[in-house]
Amino acid sequence: MILGLLKEQGEEQRVALLPEIVSKLVQAKVEVYVEKDAGASAFQTNEAYENVGASILDRTELLKKAEVFVQIGEPSLELIRQLNDKQVWISQYNPLWNTDLVKAFLANGVTSFSMDSIPRTTRAQSMDVLSSMATVAGYKAVLEAANELPNFFPMFMTAAGTIRPATVLILGAGVAGLQAIAIARKLGAQVEAFDVRAAVKEEVNSLGARFVEVEGAIDDSAAGGYAVEQTDEFKKKQQEAINDHAAKADVVICTAQIPGRKAPLLIPTEAVERMRPGAVIIDLAASTGGNCELTRNNETLIHNEVKIIGQSGYPSLMPIDASKMFGKNVFNFLQLLISEEGDLNLNFEDDIVKGTCITHQSEILNERVKSVVES
Known part of the structure; x- marks a missing residue:
């Protein structure tokens, strides 16, 4: 050959x-x-x-x-x-x-x-480039968020007073999301994570993050580890929960994607406008439309004093x-x-x-x- x-x-x-x-x-x-x-x-x-x-x-x-x-x-x-x-x-x-x-x-x-x-089977795990590159993306996303945020990630107790830790919201708890959770926790942030797959709750909690639960999701046990399309009623409840948690977050890292489809919209413009001035959104789903409505692939923009970074190419940067x-x-x-x-x-x-x-x-x-x- x-x-x-x-x-x-x-x-x-x-x-x-x-x-x-x-x-x-x-x-x-x-x-x-x-x-x-x-x-x-x-x-x-x-x-x-x-x-x-x-x-x-x-x-x-x-x-x-x-x-x-x-x-x-x-x-x-x-x-x-x-x-x-x-x-x-x-x-x-x-x-x-x-x-x-x-x-x-x-x-x-x-x-x-x-x-x-590559099929998502146990035997094929050693060939899974999506998981490998998602690991890199989750790692780099947190580092860029920490660099762009005008706050510390960890809590500091100083002579000038106590500085609270940053709050990080991770949307999607696949490989990239779990890696982002792990790195954000190592940097001392308080981390919350959302995923429509209830089965990932244990993994999220084991990494020291709080799992944001929304009841009523369609069972995804037969979806091979991927997310599935949800009902309109669930999407409405999901959106309300995400909007509320995003409004309190310093950083939102978006990782939710469905193979072969446009990335699900999780952060609409009105949610961005409720976020804190200086907050940062890193959208890893930018190449398939983005989880944030305002995301533009390979672009950084500021809306209502919130920085939105659309970046699908982190592996290339490492x-x-x-x-x-x-x-x-x-x-x-x-x-x-x-x-x-x-x-x-x-x-x-x-x-x-x-x-x-x-x-x-x-x-x-x-x-x-x-x-x-x-x-």
Whole structure:
């Protein structure tokens, strides 16, 4: 198998595979080509890749020679058109939203895998890039909030008097939310968390936060760990509770997302206008519309003296460790595709391989993506 590691485009600073992972692939009898300067933004030199057995090529040559391509971000339509039906694409390209990319892969007969479609099973946990990157996002969100807030996070008892700890409200208690809770508590803040999934209450409490409960939620035990759509009556009660708690918070960190759908609106404009002057909102759901009505992706704005930061790219701002985590997830997945002889082995009898594969031989294999594209 010949694997090509591509350089990320735009402002992305991560790289899909660090040299330490490339070394493991070489040991598994995989021939690895790395695009020139692919790791530069993550502080990885071309020489570091060559030292573990990879070859450095320019993009044009790499696209011609490689059998399997690995990247973090979504490919351009132009890039897809350069691929053929003998090549395989692996990245995180959000096929439920980017249906134009799915159609382009279909048109060229390219086999494509999207790492954000990894099944949420115990066996697949070591390949779950969404959880890995959410850990980074939750961590960085709290640090930025602490930096932007015009108050201390912890309580201070000084000769000038006692300074109360900051109050932090976390919306969504998935991986990013739980990480945000843990970091905010370590920084000494008082933390509250809201999630429609009652099952996460114990995890929230175990991290030292208070769980904001709203009665009447639809049971989500069969949703594979994701949130589900709720009734209008529940949404009204939920909104009232969130508005009340947000009004008392110094920081609100928004992490609630539903795969394949617009992010749920949890902080309407009127809730922002009830918040304290100087308060900070960090919206990690910005790329899918945001949990705050006023959020703009990759923008910071101030409304009624409240700072609203729309940021979905925190992992890119921590390129070394984020690349390490992403690359280990990818390597664990690639092990399912590599035979003992180092050849490509697309075993669609494996539920993880089949569940992560979006297109193959001009067909959509992922049933959820198929229903979206063909609807």
